[in-house]
Amino acid sequence: MPTTWLDKLAQQTRRAGTFAHPHRAAVLLDNPVRRAVSNPRATVHHLALTGAERVLEVGPGPGFYSVAIAQRLTTGRLHLFDLQPQMLERAQRKLARNGFRDVGFHTGDAGRGIALPDDSFDVAFLAMVIGEVSDPRRCLRSLARVVRPGGLLVLLEGFPDPDPLPAAALREMAEEAGFWYCDTISDTWHDVVRFRRPQ
Numbered sequence: 001m002p003t004t005w006l007d008k009l010a011q012q013t014r015r016a017g018t019f020a021h022p023h024r025a026a027v028l029l030d031n032p033v034r035r036a037v038s039n040p041r042a043t044v045h046h047l048a049l050t051g052a053e054r055v056l057e058v059g060p061g062p063g064f065y066s067v068a069i070a071q072r073l074t075t076g077r078l079h080l081f082d083l084q085p086q087m088l089e090r091a092q093r094k095l096a097r098n099g100f101r102d103v104g105f106h107t108g109d110a111g112r113g114i115a116l117p118d119d120s121f122d123v124a125f126l127a128m129v130i131g132e133v134s135d136p137r138r139c140l141r142s143l144a145r146v147v148r149p150g151g152l153l154v155l156l157e158g159f160p161d162p163d164p165l166p167a168a169a170l171r172e173m174a175e176e177a178g179f180w181y182c183d184t185i186s187d188t189w190h191d192v193v194r195f196r197r198p199q
Helices: 005-013 023-028 032-037 040-047 066-072 085-097 136-146 167-177
Strands: 054-058 077-082 103-107 121-127 147-158 180-186 190-196
Touching: 040 066, 040 121, 040 147, 040 190, 054 066, 054 136, 066 077, 066 085, 077 085, 085 103, 121 136, 136 147, 136 167, 147 167, 167 180, 167 190
Parallel strands: 054 077, 054 121, 077 103, 121 147
Antiparallel strands: 147 190, 180 190
């Protein structure tokens, strides 16, 4: 994936490593330039939602993808899980402005495990997050517990993340956690890697 001026700006704001993008720089995560490269609706299409799912978005930041997910859910429900309460507040305001108020909000360190009930989500979605989690393998093991058998895990990596993980590394970690690999959908800017929890 190419390096751009936005990549360099993101690196100035957050050096590559296992820590979250600071909430004060949320504008880098939700702006028209990023939308021109990464259409949230097109990405959310890969979640294969029918409308009735319970979806867990880990590390939603200011809600770049959250509204597009909520728009696809008719009888289902979206839950957001983020390390930074300030990011959840931004996402909550964005969702409310778009008419979505029945959303679950959870604060925690995904690298220490996700303290939500077993088998409670049909889909888990992480966009450019797993590389910033303090313990990615523990996070994925936790997701293998909270995603129901047969449920979907979708990992997106790419622009504008300054340290995206390659699809092969995502596959290795997710399979080690107990997920089955489905496929990888790639374009110039992103890799979407999908997995299922075995039945």
